[in-house]
Amino acid sequence: xxxxxxxxxxxxxxxPMPPMNNRFQRRPMPVMAPRPLMNHQITASxxxxxxxxxxxxxxxxxxxxxxxxxxEEGVDLxxxxxxxxxxxxxxxxxxxxxxxxxxxxxxxxxxxxSAEMKHVQITVRAAQNDLMVKVRQAEKFFAExxxxxVVLRLRGREKRNKDLAxxxxxxxxxxxxxxxxxxxxxxxxxxxxxxxxAKVIKG
Numbered sequence: 069x070x071x072x073x074x075x076x077x078x079x080x081x082x083x084p085m086p087p088m089n090n091r092f093q094r095r096p097m098p099v100m101a102p103r104p105l106m107n108h109q110i111t112a113s114x115x116x117x118x119x120x121x122x123x124x125x126x127x128x129x130x131x132x133x134x135x136x137x138x139x140e141e142g143v144d145l146x147x148x149x150x151x152x153x154x155x156x157x158x159x160x161x162x163x164x165x166x167x168x169x170x171x172x173x174x175x176x177x178x179x180x181x182s183a184e185m186k187h188v189q190i191t192v193r194a195a196q197n198d199l200m201v202k203v204r205q206a207e208k209f210f211a212e213x214x215x216x217x218v219v220l221r222l223r224g225r226e227k228r229n230k231d232l233a234x235x236x237x238x239x240x241x242x243x244x245x246x247x248x249x250x251x252x253x254x255x256x257x258x259x260x261x262x263x264x265x266a267k268v269i270k271g
Contacts, residue, residue: 109147112130114127116155117156118156125159133145143161146158172269175269184214185264186215189202190220190237190240191223206246215265215266218241219261234261237254246267
């Protein structure tokens with residue numbers, strides 16, 4: 069008789085596995101930075117341009133900026149601050165850009181390793197003045213070198229519209245003046261969506 073049919077789990081290879089202990093479950097992977105827009109991928113009509121040696125070349129049209137590139141030599145126009153007004157792009161090689169980004173991220177991780185995670189909580193119905201109070205709170209944490217977890221707390225029927233909640237969270241992140249990056253992608257918890265962010269350390 070098949071051991072599975074008589075309930076002998078020790079002999080049944082198809083017996084269900086016991087649940088894994090939480091301490092063995094994988095943690096969420098850090099967000100990998102997307103490849104930046106380059107050359108004709110950039111859609112902004114005007115850009116603030118940084119030259120190959122780090123000099124500020126001022127604001128110019130995208131077309132004029134692209135004329136500074138030398139694709140045959142590996143020198144491109146790379147969008148480095150898309151949310152700035154106007155967006156900032158730099159004339160440089162992509163290999164050098166990747167090297168500098170890796171160096172910067174390593175420096176960020178070292179600075180954040182011993183930093184305490186701070187928390188900022190917002191709500192869907194928060195007024196603009198209340199949100200600005202939270203922005204100032206987050207800026208204070210950034211200035212002190214702390215990473216931040218932003219939580220959008222939902223109540224009752226608000227929990228039904230997850231898309232709206234996630235959009236509200238993203239809108240709040242856009243209000244933060246300090247350039248920052250996501251440590252982990254936004255996650256949806258029991259009380260609403262949250263995201264962990266840290267200040268971008270330059271140099």
